[in-house]
Amino acid sequence: MFSGIDKVAMTSGPPQIKQETSSTSKPDLIIFGSKRKRKNDEPQSTVLNHGPSQDSNGGDRNTSSGNKKYKPNHAAVQNPLEGVQGKLKEKARKLWDQRKTLPIWSHADVIRQSLRDKDVLLLVGETGSGKSTQVPQILAKETWCTTQRVPATAANGKKGFVHVGGCIAITEPRRVAAVSLARRVAEEVGTPLGSSSPASTVGYNVRFDNSTSPCTKIKFLTEGMLLQEMLRDPGLREYSAVIVDEVHERGVNVDLVMGFLKTLINGKYKGRYGVPLKVGVMSATVSMEGLIKFFEGDSETRDPLSSGYRQAEAESEWSGFSESDKETPDTGANQEPHGRSGLQKNNNLRAFHNKACDPGRELSTEASSDKPDRNGPLLRTTNDSAVAICHIEGRQYPVTVVYSPEPVQDFVDASLRNIFQIHYKEPLPGDILVFLTGQTTVESLEHLVNEYAIGMSPDLPNLLALPLFAALPQSAQQRVFLPAPPKTRKVILATNIAETSVTVSGVRYVIDCGKSKIKQFRTRIGLDSLLVKPISKSAAIQRKGRAGREAPGQCYRLYTEQDYLNLQSQNTPEILRCDLGQAVLTMKARGVTNIIDFAFLDPPPREAIEKALMQLFQLKALDDSGAISKIGLEMARLPLTVPLARVLLAAGEPELRCVPEVIDIISALSVENIFLTLHSEEREEEAQVARRELYRREGDHLTLLTTVRAYCAEHTDRKGWAERHFVSHRAMQAVVDVRKQLRAQCYRSRIHTGSDDTDNTPITSELATTILKCFLNGFAVNTARLMPDGSYKTVVGNQLVAIHPSSGLYGKKVEAIMYNEFVFTNRSYARGVSAVQMDWVGEAIGG
DNA sequence: GTGTAACAT
Incomplete structure (x- = not known):
C-alpha cells in the first residue's frame, strides 16, 4: 500500500x-x-x-x-x-x-x-x-x-x-x-x-x-x-x-x-x-554555573566543589546507617592506573570544611528566590569562551505559595485538611494535585478523602479522588486525564510521576508534602536503600509550577519556609546515587581507559567507581589490565544490568545451554513486577489459587519462567489470561518486547539459543538446577545462607537480609538463597529470590 | 507482611 x-x-x-x-x-x-x-x-x-x-x-x-x-x-x-x-x-x-x-x-x-x-x-x-x-x-x-x-x-x-x-x-x-x-x-x-x-x-x-x-x-x-x-x-x-x-x-x-x-x-x-x-x-x-565550568573548564583541574553536589555526597557518606559504614573510605588496591585518590579524599574534606565555613554557598545559585535572575544578560559572550548562554522566560501564571506555619508530622493528615479547606473556600473550576511519596500514602489518602466527602454539605461540589502512580493499571491512569464531571472537583493523589513524566490539565492547586522516595546505592555493602527524603528546591519549584499552567494558582507546602530554604538546591544526580556497573561498562566499551578522568558533570566517589570496576573484573567483563574483554563488549550491547547480561552470556556456554529459559526469566526481571499487588485478603487468596499452576518451589526465577511461558502459550486472549491469573497485562507486554529484543540480540551475537521451539521443554528439576547455577554466574555475591536462628545472612559481608513478602519463598527456610535485588526500606529485603545450595555458591565464587 | 520515577542495536 x-x-x-x-x-x-x-x-x-x-x-x-x-x-x-x-x-x-x-x-x-x-x-x-x-x-x-x-x-x-x-x-x-x-x-x-x-x-x-x-x-x-x-x-x-x-x-x-x-x-x-x-x-x-x-x-x-x-x-x-x-x-x-x-x-x-x-x-x-x-x-x-x-x-x-x-x-x-x-x-x-x-x-x-x-x-x-x-x-x-x-x-x-x-x-x-x-x-x-x-x-x-x-x-x-x-x-x-x-x-x-x-x-x-x-x-x-x-x-x-x-x-x-x-x-x-x-x-x-x-x-x-x-x-x-x-x-x-x-x-x-x-x-x-x-x-x-x-x-x-x-x-x-x-x-x-x-x-x-x-x-x-x-x-x-x-x-x-x-x-x-x-x-x-x-x-x-x-x-x-x-x-x-x-x-x-x-x-x-x-x-x-x-x-x-x-x-x-x-x-x-x-x-x-x-x-x-x-x-x-x-x-x-x-x-548554569556548573555547566559553564563543565564546558569551559579542563576536567583535570576542575574543582568538583563547583557543582555543589559534593556536599550532599559528603553528607550522605557520614550519615550512613551502620557504624561500619562510617569508616573512612579505603581506596585499597585500585584497578585504575595513576589514581587520584589523594586528591579525591582531599576534596571531600574540603567540601566539609567549606560547608562548615560558608553554609550559604550551596544556595548561591538559586539564592532564596524561585525565579532565575532576569536582570542578567540574555546572551553572554565573552570572547574567549566557547559557550553562549541564553535565558528564555516561561509562560507561567503566578502561583501563590502558602507555607505550613510549623513542621508537619503526618503529611497524609495535613493533605486531607488542606484538600477540604481548598474545596470549601475556592470556587470551581480548579482541580487539586497532591504530591505524596508512594503507593501506600496515595491509597490511604484516597480512602480518607472518599470517607470525608460523604459528610460534605450537599451544596458543595463533589470531590473525585484519583490515585496516580506508575504501577497503576493504564485504564486507571487514564481517568486522571478525563475532565471532571459537572459540579465536581478532581483531587489527583500522585507520586512524583506527576512532577515530570505526566502533565495533568485543570490543576490550580498543588499540595506538596516536600518528600519523595529516593533510591541510594550503598557502595560498601552493595545495598540499595529506598527511603523517604526531602525533595530539592528545584523539585519544589517544579511541583509548584504544576498549579500555574492554565491560570493563576496556589501551592500549599506542608513544610515551613525555613525548611524550604534549607533544601538542597538541585536533585542529587543519579550518577552519585546508583551502582555504576553499567555506566562504567558503557564507558569502557566506548574506549574510555581511565574512568576517573572521564569528563563527569559530577564525579562519583572514587570508591563507587572502584566497586564497579571490581564487579566488572569479577564477572570477566574486564581483563587483568582493566581493559574491556570480549565478554564485556558483548555485555555492553545487551540492554540489561551487568549481572543479568553476564547470566545471559553464561547461558550460551556449552555446559549450561539454557538461553531461551534464561531470556524468559531475565525479561520478567527487567520489567516492573508482573504480579499484581492485591489489597483485600480474599483477593489475595483468590490470586494464590489462580497462580498455583505457575508456582515453582525452587523460587521466583522459575515461577517467572512458567508464567512467561504460560502467557506466551496463550494465543487467543492474553489479556483475559493475565486477568484470570492476577498478572499485569501491561508488564507482560513489556516482557514480550524485551524477550523479542533479547532473542534477536543473541542471534546477532551468535549466542547459542538452541531451537526457538523450546517453549514446551518440560522444566525438570535438572533443568531448574542448571538455570539457577547459570544465574549464579552473575549473582554469586547476591546470596545469603540460613542461620541457626532462622534468619539469613549474606555470604559476602555477613549482612542480615529478609526474604521480601512478595516472594514465593517468603517465610520458607532453605539452605541458601540467591536474589535479584537487595533493598533497604524498613529493613533489608531480598527480592526475586530462589533456593540454591551452598556448594553451588562456593563453585560460582571459587571458579 | 510489601514497590519513587525512568532508560537501553
Whole structure:
C-alpha cells in the first residue's frame, strides 16, 4: 500500500528526492566514487521551510528559493500526495500562528547567532517557553546544518569522501516525550512523521520504536538511544548538532552523553573529519554555573566543589546507617592506573570544611528566590569562551505559595485538611494535585478523602479522588486525564510521576508534602536503600509550577519556609546515587581507559567507581589490565544490568545451554513486577489459587519462567489470561518486547539459543538446577545462607537480609538463597529470590 | 507482611 506513495514521491518530486530516497544507506558511510548524497539546500530543508516569508533571517534565503521551486513542481504533476501534503501544510499554517506567540520566538535570532559564533549553547527555558519544539526548527535551517562532503582516506589507502552532518538530534529522558515532541514538530513543519513517508523530515528513535526516514533532519531520541548510536559511531557523523533537552533531570545516561559530547568537542571533533558538532544544552531550572565550568573548564583541574553536589555526597557518606559504614573510605588496591585518590579524599574534606565555613554557598545559585535572575544578560559572550548562554522566560501564571506555619508530622493528615479547606473556600473550576511519596500514602489518602466527602454539605461540589502512580493499571491512569464531571472537583493523589513524566490539565492547586522516595546505592555493602527524603528546591519549584499552567494558582507546602530554604538546591544526580556497573561498562566499551578522568558533570566517589570496576573484573567483563574483554563488549550491547547480561552470556556456554529459559526469566526481571499487588485478603487468596499452576518451589526465577511461558502459550486472549491469573497485562507486554529484543540480540551475537521451539521443554528439576547455577554466574555475591536462628545472612559481608513478602519463598527456610535485588526500606529485603545450595555458591565464587 | 520515577542495536 505504501509502494504507490513511494513511487509518486519519487517521480513527482524534484530529482534530488529521487536520489535520496533510492539510497538506503545513511550518510555516515564512506562512499567511494559515488555521487553526492545530500546537498545543502535540498528538499529536506525546503520542506522544513514551509514557514513564513516574514522570517527575514538571512540563512533562510537559500531554502526559501528552494521552496518556491518545490511548489510549482508539485502542482505541475497532479500529485495525489498533494491532498495529504495540503492537509499537513494547512495544519502547519494554523499552528504557525500559535508558534509566533511562544516566548522563545523573540529569541530566535539570538539562538541562531549564538551557534554561528560558538559551538556550545546553554539555554535555560522555563516551562512553556517552547524550547523543545522550536529550537530544533530554528537550527535546522542554518547553513551549518547541512551534510558536508569531506575528502577522506580509507584504511586501504584509497581516497574518497565521507558525508558528515545534516541532521539534528534532540535527546529526551523519556520515550513518551521523544515520540510526542516528534509528532508535534512534524505537525508544525507540515511533514509526515518518521517512517510513514520517505520524505518525512521529522522522526524519532526510542527503544522498540524507530521511526525515521532517509530525509530525517530533526530526530528526537532518548538519551540511552544516543549512547547506543555512539557505541557504533563515536563521532556522531550523522549529526550537525546534538541538543540535550531536560539536562536538569540528570539521569545517568545524560551525564554520560554530556561527558562524551565534551570529549568530542575538546578532542577536535575526532571521528568527524574536522566537521564541528554544535551542542545545545537545554534545561528548565538548572544553575548554569556548573555547566559553564563543565564546558569551559579542563576536567583535570576542575574543582568538583563547583557543582555543589559534593556536599550532599559528603553528607550522605557520614550519615550512613551502620557504624561500619562510617569508616573512612579505603581506596585499597585500585584497578585504575595513576589514581587520584589523594586528591579525591582531599576534596571531600574540603567540601566539609567549606560547608562548615560558608553554609550559604550551596544556595548561591538559586539564592532564596524561585525565579532565575532576569536582570542578567540574555546572551553572554565573552570572547574567549566557547559557550553562549541564553535565558528564555516561561509562560507561567503566578502561583501563590502558602507555607505550613510549623513542621508537619503526618503529611497524609495535613493533605486531607488542606484538600477540604481548598474545596470549601475556592470556587470551581480548579482541580487539586497532591504530591505524596508512594503507593501506600496515595491509597490511604484516597480512602480518607472518599470517607470525608460523604459528610460534605450537599451544596458543595463533589470531590473525585484519583490515585496516580506508575504501577497503576493504564485504564486507571487514564481517568486522571478525563475532565471532571459537572459540579465536581478532581483531587489527583500522585507520586512524583506527576512532577515530570505526566502533565495533568485543570490543576490550580498543588499540595506538596516536600518528600519523595529516593533510591541510594550503598557502595560498601552493595545495598540499595529506598527511603523517604526531602525533595530539592528545584523539585519544589517544579511541583509548584504544576498549579500555574492554565491560570493563576496556589501551592500549599506542608513544610515551613525555613525548611524550604534549607533544601538542597538541585536533585542529587543519579550518577552519585546508583551502582555504576553499567555506566562504567558503557564507558569502557566506548574506549574510555581511565574512568576517573572521564569528563563527569559530577564525579562519583572514587570508591563507587572502584566497586564497579571490581564487579566488572569479577564477572570477566574486564581483563587483568582493566581493559574491556570480549565478554564485556558483548555485555555492553545487551540492554540489561551487568549481572543479568553476564547470566545471559553464561547461558550460551556449552555446559549450561539454557538461553531461551534464561531470556524468559531475565525479561520478567527487567520489567516492573508482573504480579499484581492485591489489597483485600480474599483477593489475595483468590490470586494464590489462580497462580498455583505457575508456582515453582525452587523460587521466583522459575515461577517467572512458567508464567512467561504460560502467557506466551496463550494465543487467543492474553489479556483475559493475565486477568484470570492476577498478572499485569501491561508488564507482560513489556516482557514480550524485551524477550523479542533479547532473542534477536543473541542471534546477532551468535549466542547459542538452541531451537526457538523450546517453549514446551518440560522444566525438570535438572533443568531448574542448571538455570539457577547459570544465574549464579552473575549473582554469586547476591546470596545469603540460613542461620541457626532462622534468619539469613549474606555470604559476602555477613549482612542480615529478609526474604521480601512478595516472594514465593517468603517465610520458607532453605539452605541458601540467591536474589535479584537487595533493598533497604524498613529493613533489608531480598527480592526475586530462589533456593540454591551452598556448594553451588562456593563453585560460582571459587571458579 | 510489601514497590519513587525512568532508560537501553
